[in-house]
Amino acid sequence: MDCRNCKYKLSEQIEYCQSCGAKVIRxxxxxxxxxxxxxxxxxxxxxxxxxxxxxxxIAPYKVILEYTSGTRKRYMNPxxxxxxxxxxxxxxxxxxxxEYVERINATQxxxxxxxxxxxxxxxxxxxxxxxxxxxxxxxxxxxxxxINIQTILLKYFNIFVFLFTPVxxxxxxxxxxxxxxxxxxxxxxxxxxxxxxxxxxxxxFLMSLVLYPSMYMFSSIITISYYLITYKKxxxxxxKDTIFRFLKFILVCIGFIMVIGVIAIVLxxxxxxxxxxxxxxxx
Numbered sequence: 001m002d003c004r005n006c007k008y009k010l011s012e013q014i015e016y017c018q019s020c021g022a023k024v025i026r027x028x029x030x031x032x033x034x035x036x037x038x039x040x041x042x043x044x045x046x047x048x049x050x051x052x053x054x055x056x057x058i059a060p061y062k063v064i065l066e067y068t069s070g071t072r073k074r075y076m077n078p079x080x081x082x083x084x085x086x087x088x089x090x091x092x093x094x095x096x097x098x099e100y101v102e103r104i105n106a107t108q109x110x111x112x113x114x115x116x117x118x119x120x121x122x123x124x125x126x127x128x129x130x131x132x133x134x135x136x137x138x139x140x141x142x143x144x145x146x147i148n149i150q151t152i153l154l155k156y157f158n159i160f161v162f163l164f165t166p167v168x169x170x171x172x173x174x175x176x177x178x179x180x181x182x183x184x185x186x187x188x189x190x191x192x193x194x195x196x197x198x199x200x201x202x203x204x205f206l207m208s209l210v211l212y213p214s215m216y217m218f219s220s221i222i223t224i225s226y227y228l229i230t231y232k233k234x235x236x237x238x239x240k241d242t243i244f245r246f247l248k249f250i251l252v253c254i255g256f257i258m259v260i261g262v263i264a265i266v267l268x269x270x271x272x273x274x275x276x277x278x279x280x281x282x283x
Contacts, residue, residue: 021073048076049084056196060226061233064189068181078191085195086162089202094155096209103213158198165194171256172231175249180235193230197223 001010001024008019016023052075055063063075075081093100169187181189197219204219232242 016071016074018071021071021075049081052076052081052192053196053199056192060192060196060230063192064230064234067192068185068188078188078195082162082165082191082195082198085198086158089198089205090155090158092202093158093205096205097155100205100209100213100216103209158201161194161198165190167256168194171249171252174252175245176231176235189230189234193227197226200226 001012002008003010003017003019003022003024005022006017006020008017010017010024014024052063055075067075067078076084166187169183169190172190173181173183173186176186200223201216201219204222205216208214208216228242228246231237231245232239237245
């Protein structure tokens with residue numbers, strides 16, 4: 001039997017063409033089949049995005065291994081999948097960011113503000129009017145600062161995750177090596193994983209609006225577990241080796257952050273010197 005799309009020679013039991021990835025159609029067209037095709041293709045219940053998402057949910061390693069081995073038409077392009085996931089997550093989170101920030105700040109324990117203020121103002125009478133007034137101003141300023149930080153993180157976090165995907169891939173390349181995957185294939189794997197993680201975070205974000213605000217943070221734990229399980233599967237690693245690679249990955253991340261921090265400090269000093277020299281010259 002030949003593939004009707006690319007004429008590749010197929011075995012009788014195969015469901016998808018090994019050459020072009022097209023689904024093997026054996027049955028004739030019926031009204032029932034036309035109805036299913038309409039629901040799947042026109043309404044999009046079985047298009048590439050949802051098919052890719054479904055497989056990433058059940059068996060992410062299958063998507064990565066098949067796509068990198070040449071089965072491309074069965075799944076959405078990893079970077080298109082990542083772009084759609086980032087756009088959806090950013091839109092949803094930005095739409096409800098104010099409500100989320102309001103809810104999470106309403107559940108915060110005010111005793112932390114009191115402890116921080118008392119540490120910076122030792123020896124003052126806590127029952128005095130001046131102390132209470134100063135504390136009230138301090139608390140309001142800290143609450144406003146937290147709201148601003150949380151709002152910025154919510155609005156731009158997904159964008160940074162999207163832009164840093166090549167960096168994650170490079171870290172994975174350093175940690176897991178090039179024996180199984182080269183850098184380009186690591187990039188494909190990370191695009192799928194990050195895209196799925198963004199959608200997972202979006203779901204937990206919506207759940208946190210309905211249930212409890214801190215629930216959004218659990219998506220990070222699930223994402224790390226998802227990442228490790230996926231890389232364990234695609235590299236055929238033992239549990240011990242997976243934990244070792246995870247610790248190595250953390251060290252690489254810390255090293256990367258330190259390098260970025262040093263570069264930022266050096267640039268800050270250079271910019272300060274340049275502006276200082278320019279300022280002295282203008283005087």
